[in-house]
Amino acid sequence: KNEVEQSPQNLTAQEGEFITINCSYSVGISALHWLQQHPGGGIVSLFMLSSGKKKHGRLIATINIQEKHSSLHITASHPRDSAVYICAAITNSGGSNYKLTFGKGTLLTVNP
């Protein structure tokens, strides 16, 4: 079983819909990243959070440490939101070293 699980793997939505992508993890974490990867493009960080909720524009990320679960929400989705969304847990790899453990990603397609 992967340490970081995302769902769904693929998601197709119509423009304007509210979107939720889920991430569950089975390890102790220091924090959790949500990342975005456009086709052919590099990866950019959207959020890093260790508790509660963060909002940036139409994007909202929440995390529940007790339930080991995080969600990424997109309100009023737009075709330009089409991308792969990746959650990554910051985990201790030994001593004072930390690393990112990635989910497999969710491919979001927003149709006009």
Place this chain on the structure above:
Amino acid sequence: DVKVTQSSRYLVKRTGEKVFLECVQDMDHENMFWYRQDPGLGLRLIYFSYDVKMKEKGDIPEGYSVSREKKERFSLILESASTNQTSMYLCASGPVYEQYFGPGTRLTVT
């Protein structure tokens, strides 16, 4: 703006060739990372480095080596490329909690 560049966007090599993938960052970051990304498997850490001439194995180091002679440059080496190393390779630099990714190199080994 932080910039992480990779030497090639697309690369085609033959089985058995020695392959060098170069990554350069301009933000004086101590940490640099090499990942590969495969459909259905996501991103996996190959090697990372916390300082010049220092390297640590990630989750899938087999078949790879790295070199960090200068702080800004981190090279991934495939000693003898194999078809199962066909993948997207991504370099990143920065603290673990704030990594900046390069654009990726799509390597095809035939």
